[in-house]
Amino acid sequence: MEETIVDIQLADIILDESIYPRDNIDHKRVHVFEENLRDGFTFDPIQVQVCSNPEPSIKKIWYRILDGAHRWTAFKKTGQIVIPAIVKTLNDADPLLYAAKQAIGPKQLTETETRHTARKAFKNNSRLRSSDIGKAIGRSRQTVDLYLADLRAAIFLALGLKLFRLDKLGIPQDRIAKRLGISKRTLGRHLAKMPELIKGPKSDLAKGFTIPQVAKKHGWSEPMVWSQALKGKCDHKRFKDLQWGLRTWDLWNFMDCDKRFGDEWPGRIPAQLVAHILYFFSKQGELVFDPMAGGGVCADTCLAMGRRCWSLDMNDRPDTRPEIEPYHWDIKSKWDDVPVVYSKDKPDLIICDPPYFDKKDGEYGKRSISGLSRENYLKFLERFFLYLKKISKKKTRLAFINSDWQDFQNCPAIKEEASQAILIVDYHKILKKAGWSLTHVIQAPMSSERFNPGVVAAMQKKKILGVVSRYVMILR
Numbered sequence: 001m002e003e004t005i006v007d008i009q010l011a012d013i014i015l016d017e018s019i020y021p022r023d024n025i026d027h028k029r030v031h032v033f034e035e036n037l038r039d040g041f042t043f044d045p046i047q048v049q050v051c052s053n054p055e056p057s058i059k060k061i062w063y064r065i066l067d068g069a070h071r072w073t074a075f076k077k078t079g080q081i082v083i084p085a086i087v088k089t090l091n092d093a094d095p096l097l098y099a100a101k102q103a104i105g106p107k108q109l110t111e112t113e114t115r116h117t118a119r120k121a122f123k124n125n126s127r128l129r130s131s132d133i134g135k136a137i138g139r140s141r142q143t144v145d146l147y148l149a150d151l152r153a154a155i156f157l158a159l160g161l162k163l164f165r166l167d168k169l170g171i172p173q174d175r176i177a178k179r180l181g182i183s184k185r186t187l188g189r190h191l192a193k194m195p196e197l198i199k200g201p202k203s204d205l206a207k208g209f210t211i212p213q214v215a216k217k218h219g220w221s222e223p224m225v226w227s228q229a230l231k232g233k234c235d236h237k238r239f240k241d242l243q244w245g246l247r248t249w250d251l252w253n254f255m256d257c258d259k260r261f262g263d264e265w266p267g268r269i270p271a272q273l274v275a276h277i278l279y280f281f282s283k284q285g286e287l288v289f290d291p292m293a294g295g296g297v298c299a300d301t302c303l304a305m306g307r308r309c310w311s312l313d314m315n316d317r318p319d320t321r322p323e324i325e326p327y328h329w330d331i332k333s334k335w336d337d338v339p340v341v342y343s344k345d346k347p348d349l350i351i352c353d354p355p356y357f358d359k360k361d362g363e364y365g366k367r368s369i370s371g372l373s374r375e376n377y378l379k380f381l382e383r384f385f386l387y388l389k390k391i392s393k394k395k396t397r398l399a400f401i402n403s404d405w406q407d408f409q410n411c412p413a414i415k416e417e418a419s420q421a422i423l424i425v426d427y428h429k430i431l432k433k434a435g436w437s438l439t440h441v442i443q444a445p446m447s448s449e450r451f452n453p454g455v456v457a458a459m460q461k462k463k464i465l466g467v468v469s470r471y472v473m474i475l476r
């Protein structure tokens with residue numbers, strides 16, 4: 001097909017190093033081109049690809065070079081304004097490999113350049129085959145295999161670790177394969193290597209290395225090392241080893257979130273809170289379901305406490321939190337009769353920590369239920385509690401975490417209106433309507449230290465009554 005040649009402003013073209021196969025511009029070659037240009041020599045058009053703007057606020061089209069970096073440099077050096085170019089659409093072709101193929105036409109890549117290009121291409125897309133990379137850079141498949149051996153081993157290990165975590169949490173194998181984008185065969189190969197994967201950390205733990213040391217040495221997450229270190233121990237001993245003081249009464253106050261479990265996340269709950277729910281209301285090996293999992297505190301704590309855990313959230317983080325499967329409880333869709341993640345298994349315990357009404361709606365994103373009106377938020381929960389009932393068995397317990405909502409940040413206590421608030425008793429009404437019976441209300445207050453002294457002083461002056469109470473309602 002005939003390709004259109006257009007004149008493009010030199011200033012609109014960039015040399016994107018991520019798709020440039022050579023280590024450096026060859027200045028001798030540029031110099032020869034400069035002289036050719038001055039002598040009136042006509043060059044073949046360079047090849048470019050439309051690319052995203054390096055400065056997103058500037059609305060303008062940019063092009064990156066696929067072929068012709070030396071010509072482009074020579075044009076600039078001789079004071080030209082435009083250069084003839086072909087704008088390529090590559091469809092599925094890898095731009096770096098395309099650029100490498102063009103580059104070896106006039107001048108072979110050096111050994112270092114082919115190695116760098118192969119590794120760069122593989123890092124961008126680990127699904128590329130050695131034979132395809134080899135064709136682009138002019139090397140055999142075997143040579144490319146050698147270039148990539150260590151990268152492939154690291155990917156295999158990283159994948160193995162992810163897979164191990166998902167397997168430990170009791171996620172069924174077909175879902176693990178889907179989530180990690182691998183075939184059942186690859187999954188089987190990894191599972192067979194699990195005993196080998198455990199050997200190193202196990203022996204280091206036996207030698208007395210600390211949990212962070214073992215985690216760092218073997219690339220495991222700390223909760224995964226805990227799951228190994230605490231294997232076979234009873235819940236009570238696990239609490240002791242984790243240095244979580246066990247609360248005997250129904251007041252679970254924790255000064256801070258235990259940073260070892262879960263990620264920094266808006267609305268993160270302390271792992272100690274989850275651990276207490278697990279301690280009192282579940283047994284080891286049971287299945288916990290966390291439908292709005294956020295930073296993954298629940299899954300991490302389940303690893304340490306020897307429970308299985310399925311987690312869902314609308315925020316998808318496949319690289320760092322593959323165990324949290326993406327799912328959006330969309331108020332406009334029908335999920336009321338669909339088994340949870342299409343599975344026949346039913347949870348023993350549901351830990352439900354939804355976004356509190358109207359709080360953090362800016363942080364979770366537009367589709368979050370925290371942005372709903374008061375009426376729709378309550379309607380959503382009514383429907384959601386019914387759904388949780390449907391996916392439960394007779395003995396399933398629901399731990400619902402929430403707090404009273406009042407417009408306390410703006411309103412003096414004396415002026416607060418019942419119609420504006422959602423109190424814990426309102427949640428109870430809709431839980432009851434959905435068939436859930438309350439067995440416990442546990443106080444798990446939030447730390448008041450999160451308020452800065454300026455805010456506190458202003459609240460006191462205006463006679464605003466703050467809310468730090470938070471409750472865990474246990475229902476059957």
Ligand SMILES: C[S@@+](CC[C@H](N)C(=O)[O-])C[C@H]1O[C@@H](n2cnc3c(N)ncnc32)[C@H](O)[C@@H]1O
Nearest residue numbers: 267268269292294295297314328329355368369
């Ligand atoms: C309070 S946070 C959970 C925090 C979590 N327990 C932790 O400690 O990290 C609530 C989560 O609900 C998720 N969420 C909100 N609306 C949702 C929806 N409609 N579907 C799925 N997830 C939703 C948010 O992305 C957020 O991560």
